Amino acid sequence: MTEVPLRVRPARRLLQPVLERIDRRIDRRVRTADREIEQLRQELRATQDQLASHQQQPFALELLYGKDGRLNDRMPSRQAFKKLADEIAAVAGRPGAWNETAQAFRTLVEVESRGVGRIAGSTANILGKLATTPLLGPPQGEILEIGTLYGLFAGGLVRQLLRRGLDYQLTIVDPLAPVQLQPGMEITRDPSGTPITEAVVRANLRYAGVESQRIRLHRGFSEDPTVREALSDRLYGVIVIDGDHTRDGVARDLEWAEQIAATGAIVVLDDYGDARWPGVREAADAHLADKTRMKWVGRVSTSAFLRAG
Numbered sequence: 001m002t003e004v005p006l007r008v009r010p011a012r013r014l015l016q017p018v019l020e021r022i023d024r025r026i027d028r029r030v031r032t033a034d035r036e037i038e039q040l041r042q043e044l045r046a047t048q049d050q051l052a053s054h055q056q057q058p059f060a061l062e063l064l065y066g067k068d069g070r071l072n073d074r075m076p077s078r079q080a081f082k083k084l085a086d087e088i089a090a091v092a093g094r095p096g097a098w099n100e101t102a103q104a105f106r107t108l109v110e111v112e113s114r115g116v117g118r119i120a121g122s123t124a125n126i127l128g129k130l131a132t133t134p135l136l137g138p139p140q141g142e143i144l145e146i147g148t149l150y151g152l153f154a155g156g157l158v159r160q161l162l163r164r165g166l167d168y169q170l171t172i173v174d175p176l177a178p179v180q181l182q183p184g185m186e187i188t189r190d191p192s193g194t195p196i197t198e199a200v201v202r203a204n205l206r207y208a209g210v211e212s213q214r215i216r217l218h219r220g221f222s223e224d225p226t227v228r229e230a231l232s233d234r235l236y237g238v239i240v241i242d243g244d245h246t247r248d249g250v251a252r253d254l255e256w257a258e259q260i261a262a263t264g265a266i267v268v269l270d271d272y273g274d275a276r277w278p279g280v281r282e283a284a285d286a287h288l289a290d291k292t293r294m295k296w297v298g299r300v301s302t303s304a305f306l307r308a309g
């Protein structure tokens with residue numbers, strides 16, 4: 001032990017209370033700092049947890065809305081969605097269509113999630129058709145879809161017409177070939193992996209909530225005279241032309257639509273202006289330039305809307 005010199009002892013006695021106060025103060029500061037450090041540690045752990053859950057969320061969303069298992073994702077940006085809603089409003093002659101476009105989005109996601117296969121086309125184009133068609137106020141709910149693929153779009157369209165209170169009957173014509181038939185393009189396998197069969201289309205329509213007694217599913221080609229004869233037994237309030245996308249094919253379907261469209265009917269011409277299917281636009285423009293009952297209403301994304309006079 002070190003011997004303290006005699007002259008230092010009184011000074012130490014004098015300083016002792018001050019030293020003790022300093023010690024207590026240091027202790028207090030250290031305890032406060034420890035508490036603060038512990039608090040910071042907890043905040044850091046909470047932030048790390050939040051960050052981890054945010055990093056996981058996009059993947060789960062990606063699985064729900066991403067393009068795996070189909071051709072296109074269902075994740076429109078706010079900006080793209082706004083642009084689309086504005087386009088729909090302009091064609092429908094309304095000040096806005098944000099709510100209707102949002103409802104159409106829910107229909108698309110729900111119908112595709114419950115069904116098997118996929119709806120063909122980009123999200124913008126599908127929403128355009130689902131939202132605009134009812135807003136144009138078709139005169140009645142007899143629907144004809146030429147080219148159905150898995151039947152999911154038809155199921156969604158029925159839902160959308162119901163939003164306007166339209167009583168529906170659905171007629172579909174499609175070859176129901178195991179994979180999509182498209183003259184000029186060979187498709188060997190669908191990205192969804194599901195074959196197109198009558199059972200699949202009927203199941204999808206059931207999943208979409210379409211009542212079976214309101215469905216006529218006709219297997220065949222729209223240009224076939226026997227098909228035409230069978231399906232020309234009524235006038236349709238909505239006709240969706242989405243079968244053979246060649247110029248001749250679309251021209252034939254438009255010509256048939258002239259005969260079976262009710263007054264005021266809406267004709268939806270899918271893939272109008274889509275660079276992959278130039279024949280659709282060529283046929284439609286040629287048709288409208290000639291003598292016709294159809295009047296141009298407008299275009300949303302890559303679909304044109306016509307109204308029968």
Ligand SMILES: C[S@@+](CC[C@H](N)C(=O)[O-])C[C@H]1O[C@@H](n2cnc3c(N)ncnc32)[C@H](O)[C@@H]1O
Pocket residue numbers: 118119120121146147148149150151152153154173174175176177179180181182220221222223242243244245249
């Ligand atoms: C682009 S897909 C239809 C997509 C569907 N409307 C949708 O929105 O998901 C075209 C469908 O039309 C069928 N198709 C091809 N030529 C046809 C024709 N001449 N008549 C009727 N359907 C046809 C194809 O086999 C395919 O099922």
